[in-house]
Amino acid sequence: MPGKLKAKIVAGRHLPVMDRASDLTDAFVEVKFGNTTFKTDVYPKSLNPQWNSEWFKFEVDDEDLQDEPLQITVLDHDTYSANDAIGKVYIDIDPLLSSEAATVISGWFPIYDTIHGIRGEINVLVKVELFNDLNRFRQSSCGVKFFCTTSIPRCYRAVMVHGFVEELVVNEDPEYQWIDRIRTPRASNEARQRLISLMSGELQRKIGLKVLEMGGNAVVGYLQCFDLEGESGLVVRAIGTACTLDKLSNTYTPATAINPCNSSPSKDIKDSPQAVPSALGCRSTHSSPVHSASSRLSQGFSVSVPTLLFAGMKHRHRSSDGPRARQCRAGFGEEAPGVPLSSGPPTPLRAQTFSSFSPSKSYSRQSSSSDTELSLTPKTGMGSGGSAGKEAGPLKALLRQQTQTALEQREFPFFTLTSFPPGFLLHVGGVVSARSVKLLDRIHNPALGNTRSYKLLDWNSFTADEPETRDAWWEEIRQEIKSHAKALGCHAVVGYSESTSICEEVCILSASGTAAILSSRFMQDSALDTEHRLSRQQASVFTSGAEKGEGDMGSTASLGFEDLMSPGCAFCHIPYDELNMPFPAQLTYCHCCRRYKVPDVLFTTIDLPTEANVTGKGCLIQARLCRTKKKAQGEGNATAISNLLPFLEYELHTQLMNKLKLRSMNALFGLRIQISVGENMLLGLASATGVYLTALPSPGGIQIAGKTPSDITYEQHISNMQKKINDTIAKNKELYEINPPDLVEEVIGSPIPEPRQRSRLFRSHSESSDEVSELDLSHGKKDAFVLEIDDTDAVEDIHSLLTDAPTPPGFYSCNTEIMPGIYNWTSALQMFTSVRVFRLSNVNLTNQGLNKVFNDLCENLLKSLYFKLRSMVPCCLCHVNFTVAVPEDELIQVAVTAVAMSFDKDQTQENGRQSIDKNLMKAITENEDQLQFPLELSAESSSNPLNSAKGLSEVSGPLPSARAPSVDYSSFTDRCSSWIEQLRLKAHTIRCGSIKTMSSLEKASPLPEGRSRSLRSNRSYAGSSVTVVKMTPLSFIPGTKIIKYLGIINMFFIRETTSLREEGGVSGFLHSFIAEVFAMVRAHVAALGGNAVVSYNMKECVFMENPNKNQAQCLINVSGDAVIFVRESELEATPPQPHSASAQTSSSGEGT
Amino acid sequence: MSMELDVFVGNTTIIDEEVYQLWLDGHSVSDAVRMRLESDALSECEASGEVLHSDTMDQYRTFQMCERLLHCPSKLANQLLFQIPAHRQAMLIERYYEFDHTFAREVLGKKLSKGTKKDLDDISLKTGVALKSCRRQFDNFKRVFKVVEELKGPLVENVQHHFLLSDSLARDYAAVVFFANSRFETGKRKLQYLSFQDFAFCAGQLISYWTVGAVDNMMEDMDVDLEKEFLHDLKDLKVLVNDKDMLDQHKSLVCYQLKGKIKAFSEMEANFKNLSRALINIASKLTNTKDVRDLFIDLVEKFIEPCRSDKWTVGDLTLFLTHYTSTAHTLEMFRFQILWERYMGVIKSCILKMYHD
8 A cells, every 4th residue: 555645625616507597506526536436515506616625535556546547526416316517637646656746736727528628627736645665576666757858858967878668558449339329428538538548647657667677767758649549449659768867956056057948958967978888778779780781671671561462471571572672663653553563673763862861661561470570580590691791700799799688678779869968979870760551450349340350360360469469560660660770870769759640440650760879878877077067068169159150260160179079060970881881872071070971961850969060040841742542441551551652751852852952951850751641642741950060061952954855945944943943042041041161172072973972853763774874964063953854743843842932031940949040049938739621622633733732731831820920020930840630531630839939139149159269178178088989980880881781782782883873772772661861970079068058048038028018917917826837849948947847747638519610610619629728738737836848749639520410529639748947037046945936937937 | 622620729828919909899800801901010921811811710719719708807817728928818808898989978878788789780880880899898888887786885996806907997987887877868969969088077077076985985885876965965055046145146256256357257247147046956956866867968958058159168167167166165154065065076077078069
């Protein structure tokens, strides 16, 4: 009996009128936890009852404490009939279980009813008394802290980063149980809400256990998702990064106080300069190159064929690698979807198309039985059989050994973090992603679709144990990701995330991340003294100087120190051996340090490292694509989808690349590709933040090439277009302040043959190989990017390229945490959610038509956002998170959550200058750390490429060809089952941290206008009891300091109406529901004593309507971290005690 | 192809004051969009009709959802649904309760009943205020009236406290409530030239000096009704016209004071008895509810119109009323100094306010 939960019901207010006769309510409250229920007295005839109940005490296991929510039901007492429910409040008591989080929950909670929405408020007090449980075999994991934040939370220090944790639980969806036919919608919704609450509690507990097992005490970057699989059930799954965190005790020291929050997410973390052996996560990251290479061959290239066709044919599966790869490749034209499995000769186009990523991927849909075998044991033997011989003997042995350990630990070297403690991230290899199309089984419903489920059972050797099936699915995908990372010469994947898209019985599982090499030394504790902290800060000051793009200043400086470090450029250096590149890329010497090779373009899923040298500003880049699909059922549908996916991804990348070039940028951060499947279409949306990395070569322009030069008007047309494009590029350069220092390339001497510096994009797939050499349009402009127009499709593409409306003046946007080039945030911020659903007319739409509709939808949505937020100018939309869905046949749903943050325009320049002065000191202090790297680096870079090379031997396109100019790279790249962008990081530079923001701190105006203006209102509102709670998807709030994390907020709501018209139609319904969700989140945070939610995320927004029946239903799932923040200005004035902090901030919060 | 659903929800509720005003003024969404498109303020944003439509819809929805709360402004401060900074809340409330004076002028003194509500179409036509807006304003009047009607204490403060309005707006509401309660006649043709502001001023005077609360602030008083006792006592003033000596004496004192100071002296001299009789008669009749209602029409018919026909200037009138009031104190036989002062103070300022074209 290790815990006592106590709850007290204080009062209610604004209750609805339940008794028409008296216009009053006789309310009482039921408090339920587990199977125990208490009731308050009836408070008669009042809309503002004062129950002031005794303390209700529940004596429970801590396991239950973690799983169960406290359930409070407000009812209206009725003497003669059944009591009417007014509404409910679910309180997650998890935050009370950790000693460092909240100690009491006390406050007003909205009383929520799934049919009527919020109906009044109730004031509740909840406390928990925990007894220590030393039982080693306990099932609970109380005390493990959870954070949604994808960086080390401020005010904590990472002692050790253990690595990936994942778990999933499965249940039947109450909505699909037989009983649902006879119960009320309210009962059904409540059953669902309660079930999901229970399941997420259980999931969190199980993950907590894993963390404890690993020796950690926290999960960072916790991402929990629901898959509503309809009749086949409900899956709740979560991933995260296990860490050991230490609370920073010196939160109030001047050093941290001057550190502004609007900078790097990781700035507050002390890092350790000492290399520590055997960090768990790191070992595993080193682990399995052999393993990976093989897996790439055996599994990675499996094509999107439903299991049904290939069931049980492991052998064929493997042997058909070649043809399948070809199939992928062959299909870039419109006719592609129909291409049979083994058709078409290899075409070379892929390689030339993308210099830095290979667009091929695997859409494996394999039977889970064969899958497991493939991905786990046999792979090593099989895949590496031929190639292992090529490897150097000792190295191989070593790697084997490491693989072994990794396997023992059953670890995926994945990290859900997107920004890192300084020095943690050494090199970044590029984006890896994997998708898999699965058919949802119906094993829970043997009565329905009996035959099918029987078949499925047969093939997949299902034993009706669903979690294991789902586990296997994810396992398979993760293995694939892991192998892709290996192919990039990386031993870890960072910025890792997983998602699903479900339509009827087809489910696309996706995973993506950024291959990286991590430093082991930052996985272990070592106290860092203030000196180090300071030096790091100065270091970062230096880099911000470079970021300002102050031409020679920046570059000379970096040249001068290149022996010691490569500030902000090291991570761009390729992690793989340039002779054994896993895919073709145009390498040049780093434009900062001139010593290491860098690729010409980088794509990553992580946030921009704070120390990165960036020229100018960044911007949001989106690729949008719609593809029609024939309606189909079951396996046929799965096949069709899998066939479409490669083209979808390929085109998304083409678009991304084109748009990147058009903005004269050379790197993408925070890349997130969402593929959503509907009955008759597939939607693809890729969002990322484009930046110009100073270290990377300047992107060339875009050249348009016509295919029929004979026609004069056509030529004219082309040249017009070319002119437009050039103009746009010039305009964009100005807009984003991209004026990189003019470097004389020749002096540096590129070792790469000239032709390879050109990247081409060919629209035509068949002839392109012949033309590679002839079509040299680039002349002197060595980097020109060629767009060939050979059909109307291509013309469309170029048009759409140019029709992307520029952001209005004063606005910037990005989908990462912060915008490079903007440092002086004010504290004005506005988080918002916007949802649009567009109905397509039922006329048969072409792909192009669909594309345009979808594109317009997104563009218009952005335009509307800019308009709405015009009062905040100059401002930046940060963390712009688009979610697309196809809720019904002809509906497209787009939801955006982002935060608009104002900044001060004038201070940018100064910061840059100030920072430069300090770089010297930093260089000196960094000196020591430096020495440890070269060894580590060389070891890795030599070993990994070998592995990938060995992979090549089995492939039709041999390695040498990949390096030759204008040759067929495609056969190789096609096989990379992930598309890949490379990036490289050197660890110490990361520590340069967040300087830019530092100097802005003093100037930041902490009080928004609103506060001073509210003078008058003091008269009437002095008594207002509502705490202002800020919400942001970012991990920080500019100009403030987070002093305490109160626990994770993870809430799931269902709202349903049977009077849609009366509630203002679908818009009115959803509008009030979203507002209600916000209100409930704020109320819970306020009750925990917090005044903000950081890392807020709306993970799910499922909207269904039936206007004919006047009905609609919506499910929303949100998460975030409840925190207490204080304004920096206040912090400096009076270092507050933690107790007083909340009071202080609640008043300060009123500003915005 | 159409937008099925389009919503925008901010953690801090975004309120565009301009759109709010359009909504309050009762414009439809499409009208509002058109007006916004035409306004210069937005031209720099280059907002298309589509964007404006979406924005306007969102704003209108927000206002509709807020409206329920605005009916009880104190709820707005402690509701949880919308996070609105305090100063914006104040703005929302103030604007919601603001009303068109032309509209208020029409309903002034009328019973705030369903019957009147039915006449709103006519009022809307007459005043040019949109019917929707008329309804809102009327409902506001009614709501405020209902709440403060039975409350004790100063009327203005009651309005302010319950509806969180600014001082000046609370005063206007006090006037509306006061007029509605006492049902003063304001609709006669002869009163048409008077604006809402004129009446509001008079109401303020009446509330300040003629109600129970005016004499004794300590009392738990009712501010809505005129003090019965005072009205009854006013009968005593009749002595000023009934006693011929006193009337003559009063006249000579006033004439002495005004000689050479006002242009309309001769007219004044000729008319003094009539004017004085008019004012005293009004006073003595106020015990009768019907006559209380006719206070303003009586003032106009019996006093203001004769003066106006004699072409008195405002200055003349001011001097006359000042001395008319003050000289009464010097009358030996006149014992009702305080009563007289209380009566004439209000009458004087009302007449001066009402004396215009």
